[in-house]
Amino acid sequence: MKKVFLLALSLVVFAAFQRPKPAVAPRAITLSKAALQNKIKGGWAGQVIGCTFGGPTEFRYPGTMINDYQKIPWYDGYIKHTMVNNPGLYDDLYMDLTFVDVYEKEGLNAPTESHAKAYANAEYMLWHANQAGRYNILNGIKAPESGHWLNNPHADDIDFQIEADFSGLMAPGMPNTAAQLGDGIGHIMNYGDGWYGGVYVGAMYSLAFVSNDVNYVVKEALKTIPAQSTFYQCIADVIKWHAKYPNDWKQTWFETQRKWADEAGCPDGVHAPFNIDAKINAAYIVIGLLYGGGDFTKTMEISTRCGQDSDCNPSSAGGILGTMMGYDKIPAYWKMGLAEAEDIDFKYTTMSLNDVYQMGLKHALQVVQKNGGQVSGDNVTIAVQTPKAVRLEQSFTGHFPIEKKSIQKELADEYTADFDGIGFVLMGHASARSSAPRERSNTSFVFNAELHVDGKLVETAKLPVSFIARRHELFWKYQMPKGKHTIRVKVLNPNPEYTIRMSSLLTYGDKPLKTEI
Structure with a gap:
């Protein structure tokens, strides 16, 4: 009998382990609308505070930290002064607002094509992945291929990274939804690490x-990657x-470098x-947040x-910490003069901070309701999500920079070069000559040029002289057969008022270049 009992008990236990486990209900958090706002x-x-504070130092310290003795200015009226006199500084803000505006006009289901069209046809100047993506969109390469x-x-x-704030602010407590909101948009101009x-x-x-725990937010958010x-x-x-050197952010900076x-x-x-790669600049955000420990001043200083x-x-970093703290708890020192700037429209937009505050609440409430939450009177109940990793993507796999040859x-007509490797980028730009009667940024002239590789025509490209419509690099090609190659570029419509300036030829190999010491 004892054996029979034990056998029966083991079968019950086994069955219990085989039985499907009930789904864990999502954690719900309730905030008032005022608290959410x-x-x-x-x-x-x-975001505005951080961008304004770091503006004078942007890319003036490549490859090095900004030492403590270097004073970074901050004073009452600084934000308004900067917004009026240096509005182009806020490119990460008005890029954000381009996408917010599309959601406002077309709703949460606005297609990626609408976002791509809005930013590609905007009047603002762009650089790097944004400009390369814009060129692709304007020339018929749609997302996600435009960012690949x-x-x-510049895919990485x-x-x-600097434009994705809208996605998290629209999806409170819902990191997976934030990733979904930004998926199509992010692939207009980026791929992989970018x-x-x-x-x-x-x-x-x-x-x-x-969560009010910076360490938790930094670690938990990483689960989406x-x-x-x-x-x-x-x-x-x-x-x-950070865990190893908890009191020395500079040591962590050195290790990262x-x-x-x-x-x-x-x-x-x-x-x-110079390094505009997403991951190392994201590392600086995280260094600021972790070593700032929830202190707004320390976070601003260190991340800058x-x-x-x-x-x-x-x-x-300031936007993330400002979200955690809430507007009211951002120190008065950092908000001095902010109120007088909150009704100023960001350049290239018809939106001010006060507009965005209200629009942001509207969109967040819509996203909450669409994703299992509820809005009842003054209460907002959020169905908090457990972060899940998005799909794996990696750019430039198997490609290692070998040489950057100055040209x-x-x-004027043709250019020919030989190299040994698996890929190349011909750097340069088209522009109006200084003696030309029209402004470079306004001209409509477009060069047409051919790229031949190893005697075969592989591309005919448009090279606009307009800075807004320009191609960020002249030509490039990756994943070529390993070995020696010849590239030839031919201009089809030379014009004495305009020029194509070649700066460098960057070549890639299939292995890192090792120098014997």
Whole structure:
């Protein structure tokens, strides 16, 4: 009998383990509309504060930190002065607002094509992945191909990372929804690590609505990124080094620089101290947040003093922390003069901060209701999501920069070059000559040029002289057969009023270049 009883008991236990486990109900958090609005305001205001504070140092400290003795100005009236006199500084803000405006006009189901059309046809100047994406859209290459690294040499750059704030602010407590909102938009101009930068920043914003623990937000948001990616590995290293050197952000900066500062994609940053790569600039955001420990001043100082894109990084860190704290708890020191700037429309938009505060609440309530939450009277109940990793993407796999050869010549008719490798980027730009009667940014002239590789025509490209419509690089090609190659570029419609200036030829091999010491 005892054996029979034990056998029966074991069968019951076995069956219990085989029985499907009930789904875990999502954690719900309830906020008042006023509290939600306060956090949304804190997020947008924090961005403006961080961007303004770091503006004077932007890319003036490539490859080095900004030392403590270097004073960074801040004074009453500074925000308004900057918004009026240097409105182009806020490119990460008005890029954000381009997408917010499309959601406002077309609803939460606005197609990626609408977002791409709005930003590609906007009047503002763009650089790097944004400009490469814009050129692609204007020339018939649609998203996501417009951001793919085979079509965009800047696919891993910081661009979507600095523009993804909207996704997290629209999706309080819902990091997976934030990733979905930004997926199509992020692939207009980025891919791989460049896309992950926006996914991660959006997730940190989202989680900042439901947690006051900076360490938790930084670590939990990283779960939205595939562990196999270099972006994940870089941020995981920063978290590890923070634990190892909890009182020395500079040591963590040095460790980050030593392991992750090599640039493989962005042609401007290869073999140069300049680095606009998403993951290392995201590392500076995280360094600011972790070592700032919830203190707004420390977070601003550290994320800015890490250098490189030192206006966008404190803008992201300030926005995330501002969301966590809420507008009312951002120190008065940092908000001085903010109120007088909140009714000023950002350049190239018809939206001010006060407009965005209200619009942001409207969109967040819509997203909450669409994703299992409820809005009842003054109460907003959020169905908080457990972060899940998005799909794996990696750019420039198997491509290692070998040589960046200076050219510094005009392309009058033809240019020929030989190289040994698997890929190349011919850097340069088309522009009006200084003696031409029209302004460079307004001219409509477009060069037509052919690219021949190993005797075969592979592309006929338009090279606008307009700075807004320009092609960021002249020509490029990756994933070529390993070996020696010849490239030939031929101009089909030369014009004495305009010029194509070639600056450098960057070549790639299938293995890292090793120097014997």
